[in-house]
Amino acid sequence: MHIDGTPVPVCTVDNRSAPERGHHELRVIFASTPLAVRDALRSTLTGLRSLHLSKDEASTVELVLAEVMNNVVEHSYADNREGMVELHVEHSYAGLLCRVLDDGAPMPDGNPPVTTLPDIDVPLDMQAEGGFGWFLIRSLAEDLDYRRDGARNRLSFRLPVARAPRSC
Amino acid sequence: MQLETTVTDDATLVEVMEDRVDAAVAVQFKDAMREATQGGPARVVLDMGRVLFLDSSGLGAVIGAMKQMAPDRRMELAALTPAVEKVFRMTRMDTIFTIHPTSQAAIGNGAAAAPVVDEHHAH
Numbered sequence: 135m136h137i138d139g140t141p142v143p144v145c146t147v148d149n150r151s152a153p154e155r156g157h158h159e160l161r162v163i164f165a166s167t168p169l170a171v172r173d174a175l176r177s178t179l180t181g182l183r184s185l186h187l188s189k190d191e192a193s194t195v196e197l198v199l200a201e202v203m204n205n206v207v208e209h210s211y212a213d214n215r216e217g218m219v220e221l222h223v224e225h226s227y228a229g230l231l232c233r234v235l236d237d238g239a240p241m242p243d244g245n246p247p248v249t250t251l252p253d254i255d256v257p258l259d260m261q262a263e264g265g266f267g268w269f270l271i272r273s274l275a276e277d278l279d280y281r282r283d284g285a286r287n288r289l290s291f292r293l294p295v296a297r298a299p300r301s302c
Numbered sequence: 303m304q305l306e307t308t309v310t311d312d313a314t315l316v317e318v319m320e321d322r323v324d325a326a327v328a329v330q331f332k333d334a335m336r337e338a339t340q341g342g343p344a345r346v347v348l349d350m351g352r353v354l355f356l357d358s359s360g361l362g363a364v365i366g367a368m369k370q371m372a373p374d375r376r377m378e379l380a381a382l383t384p385a386v387e388k389v390f391r392m393t394r395m396d397t398i399f400t401i402h403p404t405s406q407a408a409i410g411n412g413a414a415a416a417p418v419v420d421e422h423h424a425h
Contacts, residue, residue, distance in 0.1 A: 200324065
């Protein structure tokens, strides 16, 4: 993709160790497009391979990250504005500490939506097609926190996977 | 978004030939489904055996495809992989759709007429 005529890599991965903390942090920086989100997810899951997540844990990680990142693409950078998004994933004894940062529009009400599932007691042709994303995020992620940091959105959460000490 | 369609007497079997149904392809999925099923039998079985990942946008697209073909056609699902089944279960959408373990279980051992195989692409 290009921003202001300059080519920008669709996705870059920075895999850094912080041995003094015994932590393993991964950073992925990508453009705010659905295809770049796919690349970022693939890179992230590859980067977490040393944690030997079970299939169920890996699917939780991929799903929550997809929902959060798609939300940034759709809402922070709506109206065809494009920008960069940063994902940080740090492995701690409590699980995966995740942060998603972007320079897009603030979240309305200063808080992530709290959604209950749509009513399914309705005819098939009236079933809702949306309203699932934040439900899935809130069901699977813990310690969800949103703050506005100057001109940046910062959403952090913890995924309760890979909690036993693992070698990296 | 590639779908492979087989029409028999009783049903249209639509096989999703992608490994992800997600935000990147949600719209194309709905368009391809509309094309693949219009004019066909009343029963549509969507085989998702190759789909390893589905997010809320993908779920919305599957629901949207079901709504698009209603009331003339009803859509059933087959061969959900674990990650996909998890999303349907968590959102209770597994109660809205009939879900078969395989498309064979859904359709049985075929039909009297020779199947017609077709490919539908939507970009």
